[in-house]
């Protein structure tokens with residue numbers, strides 16, 4: 262049991278108010294999900310919801326979130342949404358149960374080792390510069406779509422560096438279809454809706470086949486030459502467990518899908534929200550431009566620049582606080598358990614929400630305010646308080662990768678461009694388990710010729 266950080270002696274449990282007969286709290290959760298969840302801590306530390314026939318607890322206290330995530334065997338990944346994700350992407354790192362997780366994590370960790378980061382960052386920098394090279398002064402772009410393309414291109418390049426450079430049919434086009442398709446499928450209410458012969462399902466099936474075929478060819482090519490190409494695929498191929506066994510081709514394919522599912526949308530959403538926040542806060546944007554003009558003078562950002570870009574890094578941390586892309590996550594009690602002195606029967610669904618924690622006024626003063634400078638004094642928040650990358654054994658394996666990508670992209674783009682969303686209604690979040698903005702357009706203004 263981890264040492265309690267908060268001096269709370271008794272954690273409260275309560276039923277959330279306002280449940281309707283039969284439907285319970287499902288309409289409130291569907292109608293205004295973020296506002297509804299952010300209000301729950303007012304009712305208790307463990308708040309019970311009725312979602313139709315399903316009973317779930319929302320864990321609202323950071324100490325309890327910390328305890329739950331520290332015990333990944335008792336509180337494992339599970340539940341209906343995860344079952345659907347497993348059907349589509351298999352049992353890769355992000356979706357596998359605790360029983361096989363340790364082995365997978367140990368094998369995959371070297372791919373994201375700090376020493377690998379400068380190599381990944383060099384590829385990221387090329388892709389970011391390439392993606393923005395086609396922009397023109399006065400262009401109007403769909404920001405979330407552009408950031409999704411950018412993040413897909415970066416991930417594709419870091420997974421399959423040699424392939425992408427060789428100019429073969431770009432993998433990232435199939436990846437784009439796959440990541441969009443997977444996100445859509447997770448939202449489909451009917452269990453078999455993904456088997457219907459709709460154009461979207463056919464496109465997704467074709468893209469998955471293309472990706473499988475490409476991965477198969479690349480694996481064969483890598484295995485034949487045995488060359489380390491300094492990409493993620495090379496590290497997956499080199500991975501062995503304690504018995505010296507490597508990953509099979511099918512397992513490597515599952516991990517590729519796992520990285521796509523977990524890595525593309527999250528980073529793209531972070532970048533999109535950052536542009537809206539910077540546009541709404543011209544004083545911060547002015548200071549960002551000053552930092553970038555001093556350090557970069559218009560050139561693209563590189564890995565070596567990161568220590569000289571502290572404000573850019575704080576902007577990323579603050580964006581992830583206000584808009585953590587996986588804003589609500591779940592666990593299932595695998596056995597009769599106890600949390601904060603309350604009984605949790607086996608099979609109970611437990612939800613935790615980085616969004617809820619990040620918007621608690623007792624943890625983050627003036628929580629709705631975009632204030633990157635709060636990170637000058639809040640360098641290490643208490644465990645369970647700031648959780649955009651999760652915690653414990655299932656903490657994001659790509660946290661440094663995603664943060665590096667976001668800092669390099671914001672620095673390179675903002676050094677040359679100002680992104681101004683079209684005037685009108687504020688940008689609203691999309692529905693779903695990922696906190697991403699709805700499509701919005703913005704005008705590009707060149708800062709440096």
Ligand code: HEM
Pocket residue numbers: 354355356366416519520521523524525527528531581585586587590591648649650651652654655656657658659660662663664667
């Ligand atoms: C800003 C970007 C990102 C955010 C906010 C983010 C967030 C998260 C969170 C919250 C989790 C934990 C989920 C849970 O506990 O249920 C997670 C897990 C994971 N993420 Fe990320 N992620 C980001 C980028 C990436 C990238 C770039 C990759 C890979 C290229 C990646 C790969 C993964 C994987 C494989 C897992 C599962 C880890 C495990 O269970 O051992 N993520 N991510």
